[in-house]
Amino acid sequence: MESQELINSFRKQLDQVETQGGQQIQVSALRTYLDALERDAGASQEFRQRDHEGMLAHYVAENQHSIEMLKAVLEAGKSALHTLLIINGGAVVALLGVMSNLVGKPGALFLRSILPSRCCNLVLVCSSALWVLHSAT
Structure with a gap:
């Protein structure tokens, strides 16, 4: 039961007591008290609404x-993956440069016979890894 309903019910009962001639209580003082309660009930309802x-x-x-924190973390992770992608791309280029330098030196007959197939495999593995990293970002 809401406070307003309680006050209305109480007023009805007071009206019945008054119509029956009951004057054992000071009705005017009780009505003043109920008016004060009604003002407080309205204020408390307003307070509850503001609090809510x-x-x-x-x-x-x-x-x-x-x-926003989740977005910042995702953006930081994306930046880290992009950085790794660039670093790995640079590493592959450097590794291919070293291998081509080794193959070009005299006395590297063994490397010349093995390196093309190994180099092709290495390039495929590195490029697929870079593609996976790039597609993940």
Whole structure:
């Protein structure tokens, strides 16, 4: 039962007592008391509504903060993966440069016979790894 309903019910009962001639209580003082209760009930309802709106605003702000933090973490991870992609690409280029330098030197007959097939495999593995890293970002 809401406070307003309680006050209305109490007033009806007081009206019945008054119509029956009962004057054992000071009706005017009790009515003044009920009026004060009614004002407080309205104020407390307004306070509860403001308190509820404040809690909702806090909840919305907290969720928004969490979402922004998640976006920041994802962006940092994406930047880290891009950096790794660039570093790995540079490493592959350097490795291919070293291998071509080794093959070009005299006395590297063994490397010349093995390296083309190994180099092709290495290039395929590195390029597939780079493609996976790039597609993940």
